[in-house]
Amino acid sequence: MDGVIEVNGLTKRYGDVVAVNDLSFTVPDGLVTGFLGPNGAGKSTTMRMILGLNRPTSGTATVDGRPFTGWRSGLHHVGALLDAGDVHPGRGARAHLSALARTNGLPSRRVGEVLEEVGLTGAARRRVGGFSLGMRQRLGIAAALLGDPPVLLFDEPVNGLDPEGVRWVRGLFRSLAAEGRTVLVSSHLMSEMEHTADRLVVVGRGELIAEETVAEFAARGGRARVTVRAPEAVRLVPFLTAAGAAVDADGPGSLTVTGLPAAEVGELAFRNHIVLHELTAHRASLEEAFMELTADRTQYRAEAAR
Ligand SMILES: Nc1ncnc2c1ncn2[C@@H]1O[C@H](COP(=O)(O)OP(=O)(O)OP(=O)(O)O)[C@@H](O)[C@H]1O
Numbered sequence: 591m592d593g594v595i596e597v598n599g600l601t602k603r604y605g606d607v608v609a610v611n612d613l614s615f616t617v618p619d620g621l622v623t624g625f626l627g628p629n630g631a632g633k634s635t636t637m638r639m640i641l642g643l644n645r646p647t648s649g650t651a652t653v654d655g656r657p658f659t660g661w662r663s664g665l666h667h668v669g670a671l672l673d674a675g676d677v678h679p680g681r682g683a684r685a686h687l688s689a690l691a692r693t694n695g696l697p698s699r700r701v702g703e704v705l706e707e708v709g710l711t712g713a714a715r716r717r718v719g720g721f722s723l724g725m726r727q728r729l730g731i732a733a734a735l736l737g738d739p740p741v742l743l744f745d746e747p748v749n750g751l752d753p754e755g756v757r758w759v760r761g762l763f764r765s766l767a768a769e770g771r772t773v774l775v776s777s778h779l780m781s782e783m784e785h786t787a788d789r790l791v792v793v794g795r796g797e798l799i800a801e802e803t804v805a806e807f808a809a810r811g812g813r814a815r816v817t818v819r820a821p822e823a824v825r826l827v828p829f830l831t832a833a834g835a836a837v838d839a840d841g842p843g844s845l846t847v848t849g850l851p852a853a854e855v856g857e858l859a860f861r862n863h864i865v866l867h868e869l870t871a872h873r874a875s876l877e878e879a880f881m882e883l884t885a886d887r888t889q890y891r892a893e894a895a896r
Pocket residue numbers: 604607608609610627628629630631632633634635636778
């Protein structure tokens with residue numbers, strides 16, 4: 591094992607709130623693992639327990655078979671971005687990283703290297719208090735990379751980044767994983783993980799919903815649907831429902847059909863002499879799969895807030 595994270599029966603309670611509930615999953619090296627879940631699903635709490643910053647109520651989180659607090663030179667082994675706002679605002683970026691390097695016994699040349707890597711060389715002397723959220727994220731990522739660690743955890747790293755920053759961070763995670771490192775990245779947006787992660791660990795209300803590759807996740811969640819436009823669409827409806835499909839009328843002459851492949855919809859129409867003007871199959875998006883799987887485990891939903 592090299593930098594593998596194992597989470598086993600991890601549980602964290604805050605009074606009556608169960609933030610993380612009997613959670614078990616593995617984060618292998620050499621891949622980007624997306625840690626996905628709606629707001630309040632327990633992602634940050636889990637990451638903090640992996641890092642030894644929060645004590646589990648029960649269960650274990652280990653890196654290479656040992657709790658992370660057991661490692662002596664922390665930043666050498668595990669790097670993390672947790673809260674990008676957690677930096678003294680009066681300090682410059684370089685001064686902040688230099689202090690971190692000193693207290694962790696890391697060579698000072700790493701400071702210049704990581705500033706370069708995250709694109710902050712030009713802003714190295716500016717006070718962090720004047721940084722945009724995106725710049726703070728870059729600084730947090732620089733701090734995580736400082737010890738050149740084999741294990742990296744990033745909590746919502748994409749927040750505040752502009753499109754160029756998002757593209758950059760995706761490439762960075764992929765290249766860190768390609769170097770053989772273990773990379774765990776949390777997000778509440780499937781769209782952020784779709785092009786970044788190889789594997790997904792999906793949680794809702796502190797519980798595991800899925801642990802699989804992105805392709806496996808896409809295949810099992812979210813139903814494909816078919817759009818049908820036909821002048822006599824209403825005539826088609828009873829044939830479709832008799833064949834087991836669910837049908838929504840989107841307006842005169844337009845239907846959305848789920849539970850029946852487009853080819854079968856077309857054949858039903860042909861057999862019953864119904865003219866079609868459009869027959870379009872839509873694959874379920876990963877976002878839809880994610881929404882469907884987490885729908886009953888979302889803590890804060892729009893309608894609940896009303
Ligand atoms: N220190 C704390 N005291 C009490 N409750 C807490 C504490 N930290 C987290 N919680 C609760 O635990 C649950 C999980 O929170 P957590 O921040 O881990 O979720 P998350 O998935 O990271 O969410 P987000 O995407 O909103 O950051 C929430 O209900 C939260 O209110």
